[in-house]
Amino acid sequence: MSNEEIRDQLDQYYGIHAKPQQLKFTYGTAGFRTKANILDSVVFVVGILASLRSKYLDGQTIGIMITASHNPPEDNGIKLCDPQGEMLEQSWETYATTLANLNTKDEIFNEIIKLSTQLNINLDSPSNVVIARDSRDSGPILTSSTIDGLKVLNTQYKDFGLLTTPQLHYLVKSINTLNSTTSYGEPTEDGYYQKLSNAFKKIYNNFITPASSLSSSASSPQKIKITIDAANGIGGPKIDLLIQKYLNDLIDYQIVNNQYQDPLALNVGSGADYVKTNQRLPNNINPVPLQLYASFDGDADRVVFYYQDEEGLFKLLDGDKISTLLTSFLKDLISKSGLNAEIGVVQTAYANGSSTNYITDVLKVPVVCTPTGVKHLHHEAAKFDIGVYFEANGHGTVLFSDNFISVLKNTSPSTPQEQRAIETLFELSNLINQTVGDAISDLLTVLIVLTIKQWNPANWDELYTDLPNRLTKVIVPDRYVFKTTNAERQLTSPEGLQEKIELTVKKYQNGRSFVRASGTEDAVRVYAEANSRAEADQLSHDISELVKNSV
Numbered sequence: 261m262s263n264e265e266i267r268d269q270l271d272q273y274y275g276i277h278a279k280p281q282q283l284k285f286t287y288g289t290a291g292f293r294t295k296a297n298i299l300d301s302v303v304f305v306v307g308i309l310a311s312l313r314s315k316y317l318d319g320q321t322i323g324i325m326i327t328a329s330h331n332p333p334e335d336n337g338i339k340l341c342d343p344q345g346e347m348l349e350q351s352w353e354t355y356a357t358t359l360a361n362l363n364t365k366d367e368i369f370n371e372i373i374k375l376s377t378q379l380n381i382n383l384d385s386p387s388n389v390v391i392a393r394d395s396r397d398s399g400p401i402l403t404s405s406t407i408d409g410l411k412v413l414n415t416q417y418k419d420f421g422l423l424t425t426p427q428l429h430y431l432v433k434s435i436n437t438l439n440s441t442t443s444y445g446e447p448t449e450d451g452y453y454q455k456l457s458n459a460f461k462k463i464y465n466n467f468i469t470p471a472s473s474l475s476s477s478a479s480s481p482q483k484i485k486i487t488i489d490a491a492n493g494i495g496g497p498k499i500d501l502l503i504q505k506y507l508n509d510l511i512d513y514q515i516v517n518n519q520y521q522d523p524l525a526l527n528v529g530s531g532a533d534y535v536k537t538n539q540r541l542p543n544n545i546n547p548v549p550l551q552l553y554a555s556f557d558g559d560a561d562r563v564v565f566y567y568q569d570e571e572g573l574f575k576l577l578d579g580d581k582i583s584t585l586l587t588s589f590l591k592d593l594i595s596k597s598g599l600n601a602e603i604g605v606v607q608t609a610y611a612n613g614s615s616t617n618y619i620t621d622v623l624k625v626p627v628v629c630t631p632t633g634v635k636h637l638h639h640e641a642a643k644f645d646i647g648v649y650f651e652a653n654g655h656g657t658v659l660f661s662d663n664f665i666s667v668l669k670n671t672s673p674s675t676p677q678e679q680r681a682i683e684t685l686f687e688l689s690n691l692i693n694q695t696v697g698d699a700i701s702d703l704l705t706v707l708i709v710l711t712i713k714q715w716n717p718a719n720w721d722e723l724y725t726d727l728p729n730r731l732t733k734v735i736v737p738d739r740y741v742f743k744t745t746n747a748e749r750q751l752t753s754p755e756g757l758q759e760k761i762e763l764t765v766k767k768y769q770n771g772r773s774f775v776r777a778s779g780t781e782d783a784v785r786v787y788a789e790a791n792s793r794a795e796a797d798q799l800s801h802d803i804s805e806l807v808k809n810s811v
């Protein structure tokens with residue numbers, strides 16, 4: 261495209277998407293996220309950036325997701341997904357932030373030219389983008405503004421409408437690997453359902469015969485039971501579709517908080533973040549002791565589980581519990597397969613201390629700690645043959661390296677036990693979304709593992725006992741003054757605060773606490789854990805007071 265053509269396109273589209281002068285935007289933990297009514301100029305330039313990214317990568321398809329995930333209904337956000345379904349390469353986050361803060365059409369034009377020169381981007385290269393959104397009422401208008409941004413550099417696009425975030429990631433990878441030796445799946449929404457359900461059925465049939473089922477009747481295995489709180493988000497109708505169409509004979513499910521057509525209900529009194537943060541049941545669940553429940557978040561990229569024990573107590577099975585369940589299952593399969601594979605676990609500072617001890621001391625699996633954000637965990641997990649990564653909030657997945665997948669495909673097993681383990685490992689790589697944390701895929705994986713182990717939620721919970729913990733938010737005038745180091749476990753600013761935190765923590769047995777600015781909400785998060793519930797709460801209170809008094 262000539263400079264004149266780009267200027268013409270900007271003349272046509274910029275006017276209605278001009279940036280309000282006084283606002284500042286940052287590409288945070290999961291893209292741009294703020295009140296929906298101030299996002300228009302941001303999504304417009306993200307459309308331009310996605311076009312540049314695709315041209316830079318010779319026309320490979322880039323994904324754009326319009327979502328604010330766990331945030332309240334009035335928020336929205338936008339994030340980019342790279343060709344293999346992974347998060348946008350980090351160096352490009354800086355370009356995104358720069359573009360989002362430019363105040364005039366000329367500045368945007370100059371930045372396009374600057375980036376294309378600096379990165380050697382041929383503006384005549386083709387560019388392709390797929391776009392989807394969650395169920396927020398601001399979604400359609402923000403999608404349309406993003407598409408205006410795509411038109412500036414003549415990008416081909418397809419709007420998939422309402423999808424979960426992980427479905428969009430699946431589509432991006434499937435499109436970019438279509439007809440290749442690493443083909444990820446059929447690039448349609450139904451292709452996603454088929455891939456997951458086929459893998460689920462194969463694993464099920466490999467292990468669950470009528471004789472081994474939990475059923476009293478030997479001829480008809482009992483269905484797997486689950487109640488899902490969909491946070492009134494897009495995950496509800498999508499998992500409904502998948503199970504209805506493909507797994508109805510195996511799973512007995514109920515979905516509550518499934519009013520995705522009521523955008524004001526999104527994440528309200530429900531969802532993974534609500535359950536994890538408040539450590540309580542969401543609305544509309546009347547628990548039956550020892551039955552399993554799950555909560556998705558608004559765009560279904562997170563899931564947490566829970567149950568009520570026989571004493572009527574609420575018990576949370578969070579991302580750490582998912583991580584340990586899957587790691588122990590995978591480790592067992594590796595050993596039964598006769599293969600050599602390096603398995604590792606990636607966590608963040610939010611991981612419960614007991615989970616880290618369990619993985620290291622009992623499972624004897626190495627643990628790596630990274631800053632918050634899937635982009636950081638994913639990167640580290642990709643260094644193992646099998647990398648298990650979960651944030652405590654329920655966001656995570658398991659990565660199988662290409663090399664290990666090819667070993668699984670090309671190994672001739674010598675015993676039926678080896679064969680079953682190898683087939684199961686291979687099908688798990690299909691069942692578990694390899695691109696990003698996925699509530700639907702993680703839910704199916706946990707269900708099949710529990711079914712194979714014949715475990716109820718209490719058996720799962722017994723693997724280790726969580727240290728009591730508390731996660732709170734403190735609202736401060738400027739959260740950006742809170743800067744961290746050492747995978748967010750220590751503050752470097754405001755000056756002197758870290759020393760005060762450490763002195764306070766020392767007063768508590770098994771005490772641990774850290775403070776960091778959220779990358780998705782205008783708040784500072786305080787995490788505290790200690791030996792007892794009362795001590796964890798007191799420590800959380802003490803540290804929150806230190807934070808409030810520091811600014």
Ligand code: G16
Pocket residue numbers: 289290328329330331557561562632633634635651653655777778779780781785
């Ligand atoms: C996003 C990220 C997660 C992160 C969470 C909270 O989740 O994808 O990796 O843990 O935000 O981040 P922060 O503490 O920086 O606000 P989601 O589900 O909201 O997309």
